[in-house]
Amino acid sequence: MPFGVDEAGKGPVLGSMFAAAVHLEDPSLDALPEGIADSKRLAPARREELAATIRADDRIGVGVAEITPELIDDPETDMNSLTVQAHAEAIAAAVPDVAAPADKITGLCDACDTDADRFARRVTDACAAALGLEHDCETDAPLEIDARHGADDDSTLVGAASIVAKVERDAHIEAIGEEYGNVGSGYPSDPTTRDFLESYVDEHGELPPFARESWSTCEDVLAEAQQTGLEQF
DSSP: OEEEEEEEOSSOSBSOEEEEEEEESSTTSOOSOTTOOOGGGSOHHHHHHHHHHHHHOTTEEEEEEEEOHHHHHOTTOOHHHHHHHHHHHHHHHHSOSOSSOSSOEEEEEEOOSSSHHHHHHHHHHHHHHHHTOOOOTTSOOSEEEEEETTHHHHOHHHHHHHHHHHHHHHHHHHHHHHHHOOOTTSOTTOHHHHHHHHHHHHHHSSOOTTBOTTSHHHHHHHHHHHHHHHHHO
C-alpha cells in the first residue's frame, strides 16, 4: 500500500501551505499518467492536466492538507512541525481502511528537514497518531515511512504528490488574486508580491488577512510604512 507525499508553499509570505499524498493500493497497477515529474519542472497547464487525471482515477487515492497563515503565525508552533502535521493529515486522507491494515503501509516523503531521517520519524509518529495505529519503532509496525531529499524527482508517487500540492497552492493564490488583485506568486522574492503588500499596507494601514504576519517580509513592509508616515508627519 504505497504512497508519496510532498508540499507546496512552505516559503511564501502570502497564503497557505499545502501537502498532498498520492496512494496506490496495488503498486502493480500502471495507474499513474505518463509525464509525471517534480512539479517545478512542469508548466502550469501541464500540472493542472496531470492533477485532474490523477484525481479522476478511482485506483488512486489523493489526500490534501492545508496549513493556513493563522496556524503558521501561531507562536506555539513552527514550520517544521506544521509541515510534519500537513504530511500526516494528507496521508490520513489518502490511505483508506487503515484501522487494521492487512499489509504494511509504506510511503515516501520529500524531506522537508535538513535531517531526512528525523523528518521521516516525525511524520511516521504523527501519521500513526492521526490514523489511530499502534506504532513502535522496535516492532514490526504496520506503518513504514521514509523521507529523502529530491524524492519528487526520484519517485513517481512523490512527483505526483508534488503536482497535486502545487496545483492546490496555485488555485489558492489565484482565488486570492481574483478578490484582491494581482498578488504575484506570494513569494518574498517576487517584486509583484512585494509591491502588492506595500500598496495594501499604504491603503489600509495593516497587512492583508492572508499574509504571514510573522514573516520578516511583512515586518519590513510594516516598518517601512510606519517610517514613511513619521516622515510625512
